[in-house]
Amino acid sequence: MALPSLRSAVARFMLNRLRTARSVARLAYRLHGKKPALIDRRGTLTYQQLHGRVLRLHGWMQAQGVKQGDIVFTWLPETGEQYETRLATFENGTIFASFHKHLSAQAALDTLLRVKPAVFIHDPALSEPILATVRERMPGLHILAIGKPYEEALAQATPTRGTAKVHEDEVFALHMTSGTTGLPKAIGYTHRKYLDSVRFIAQSINFTPPASGQDVNMLGLPITGPGSGLVLPTLLSGAVLVMPENFRPATLAGLIERHKVSRAFLSPSAIIDLLDDPDLPRYRLSSLSHVPYGSEMMPAPKIAEAIRRFGPIFQQGYGCLEALPPITWLLPHEHVDASGEPLGLHILSSVGRVMPGVQVVIRSDDFEPLPQGQMGLVTVQTPVRFDRYWHDPEKTAETLRDGWVVMGDMGYFDEAGYLHVLGRSADRVRKGGQLLNPREVEEVTHQHPAVKECCLVQHGEQAVLVASLRQSWRAEHNWRALEHDITEYLAENLRAELQPDRVRIVPEIPRSFLNKMLRREVRAMLDAEEPVAEPAHAL
Template sequence: MSASPVFRNYVEIILDGLADEPGHPVLVSDEHRLTAGEFRSLVHRLARALRERGVGPGRTVTLLCGNLPETMAVRYAVNLLGAHFNHLYNRLSADVQALMMADVDTYAFVVDPRMTGRAVELLGLVPPVEQVLLLGSAPARAGREAEQPGEDLLALAAKQPDTPVVGGARAEDLCFIRHSGGTTGHPKGVRSTFGRMQEGIARTRELFSGTGRRDLVCTPLSHAAGFIADGTLSAGGTVVLHYSFDPADILATIARERITNVMLLPPLLYQVLDHPDSEHADLSSLRQITYGGTPASPARIADAVRRLGPVLQQGYGQFEAGAVSVLPASEHDPDRPEILRTAGRPVPGVEVEIRDETGRVLPVGEIGEICVRSGQLMEGYWKNPELTARVLRDGWMHTGDLGLLDEQGYLSVVDRIKDMIPVVGGHVYTTELEDFLNTHPAVRQSAVYGVKGAGGHERVHTTVVAAPGATVTPEELRTWVRDGRGALYEPDHVNFADALPLTDAGKPDKKFLRAAAVADRT
């Protein structure tokens, strides 16, 4: 009887692949370029330093880190040892971050030196953490000596040999705990194993393929961009990191670094397209702009296709369900808004059904909950078997998204069940109203959300970003919606803003807008 093959986790596979071209730049951050050989060396040294401090299988390492090469390296080192990571979203409040950190039983806390102030605050809110480690020395501020809440992990790693560390994970071991965004309530920890991570990287390479890939990461590594970066490294490409999002910097970097691929949530894509520099920027190197994560305006996407050519690809998925559907560049026809309004067709190996509240499968064209079955489904929520049992039933993931399938197999995502606004006479689907508002010539962007009124009933609110130089009144927009979509969809309140507030991931922050609307009323 032959022995079972030894499991090699994704970090070992990627690092082995990078050994073929040790001088090839794999990570770029400002003027700093890390070659494949330097990155491999750093990961192994970090792994040895972490192991000396007790990091290993079954232990959680929480990361409070921005888009740095060292962030990628320490995450790989953690997983190489068979431990699992939890990467905090940087723009959440301290109390929510503390809940996440305590929830996952943090053993080691790894901190970006730029975030030591928040780290000190968190350490005062959570149970004692065994190891606190910094990715370098914290910078001094305003003439004061910098506060160093932990040891310098990079200095500790520099003392270690860089000989390869043998991976310590099995396929069924926990690889990471990824919290949902926290925009609709308390964040939920999604559990994923090393086996699922392997499948995810393989799928990422299929969806974001191409030799000589140069990927610009300008959204947080703690979100989907981190996993796309894994796919890029696994294919021998180069990842260019931006610490923060700035449309002018993005346009300049695409030209300077000859970027081939970038992922942008729709609101961020609009900011890039609307920036004055976009008119003359050299974007000829782009092969693929992937967008998703929040509904996109068909009118804005059509305009982007006309300006940039056939480079846009839409992806729909969830942390819990993995990749669900894709609308490829070849189907981005600016003269077919009905196709641009969809999320494409299910990717190979993924089954999608639309079900009603009783679990009955609905026919083509009817709106219900999107349910998914595939090999990419999560193992469950961290310490929440009741919720896991509610959303994972008989091998199907109940996504909490409303949608429909048409005769050609295209999936349309209509709304989040929690975002749908119940009004007298029916329901308002926020994405449908946003799509309509965004076609008005005076509207650049919009966000629609429900706010409970004095009687406890939901009222339809919208926050609008006007097009440059355009003038429009709330009453004009309300009349326009009433005439075009009917009185059911007419907003009760129309507010204007210079820009929509965004979450850490780049989604419109409707939780913030809702709270602001309530505060204005009191």
């Protein structure tokens, strides 16, 4: 039996009746038992097989004395064990939390000591530097390593169905921030709020399986980050989840072709990497029918290029950990005109229009509302906002003001009601006595055919534009000459006050585990003043 489209009346009725993540997962196991559920490095598991492993993992936890409300922490790469553990916490009413694999060992240790989980499931390749200390300082912690110990634990455990009563207002997950600016902050979300976010998503995304059969969803963002937002929709629609081991373009394109992926949740940088891959034409990617993208702002010239390459299959949502998406949508048909051609860059550079039931207000530094067209702080009021950071009232007070989430972004509304997000207020750059929003410069830079990625950063008293080149331009052009060419291009296409003081080309722009550009590392590159290596055969 196949679940109908989440946009249909029947599916919406079912979704409204489901109150917890456990009820969603159990429905999926019952309806889709023989269908493929998970594809990862180990192979393919059906919903029935996945359910069996989840019940065994729950049985193992129960045998250790783990109880409802305990925290289960993972520190794993992008693996199926991560998915299985998440589903096991749905089953037994524990609270799931996870580190991303790039977190430093010291930050992982500090967070473990702060959060005090009952279970720690880990990859020894990541945890080895801290494992002895963890065992010494957390003697009651139940520790399980993936690989042979994990498989033996499941083999010896009794499959056990959860019997604890799970309420929709109980916390089911601790979502961790990336930790790129300090210790990761944790936000506890209840079943109710997370399912409300899914209900919002269901108003605009059609999860009808393709005519060829089962929907195939692929993560193009870490499941320890925004990729977790694909878990419940995958279960609800009876889709199979493809988990790449990495997000390199060859890996993603190969998996799309091999498994006939129909839906891929990608970061803007992943889309840019795919467009820049000279081998992309050899992959058959026609199965791809829907690409939600997010986690940072997408350059309008690049999404226009992606539409010309793949068709009108892209959908942008705006949101964050503190205010779950969707706050706004730019739907696939809103990316293109009646003939299917990309719309103007002014529309494509927006994040779309505000969802019904959500309020967005642009405010001054004094927190006063600003009129349409005026730039200021983006603030959001939504039913699916966070309530507080875990044990951090001071940070909560900074981010949550009078019921409004301060997004940390600068933005404005245009006359058609589209929200334009210009980037983080903390990333603004000083030039000539005024503050520049980097995106205003970067959007124009992306129109230069040589540019792959770029970011405007502060370097001393200068506003410096740092760019990387598309592969087709790297070997055959002199980089110093291209810096001059880009400078002239910007002089012709930007107002004088927006023009950078200097342009520098680098081999690659550093990225985070979420594939976001790391502006602080770009600044560090400039501070180091290391010369850029030219290709040996550059002209």
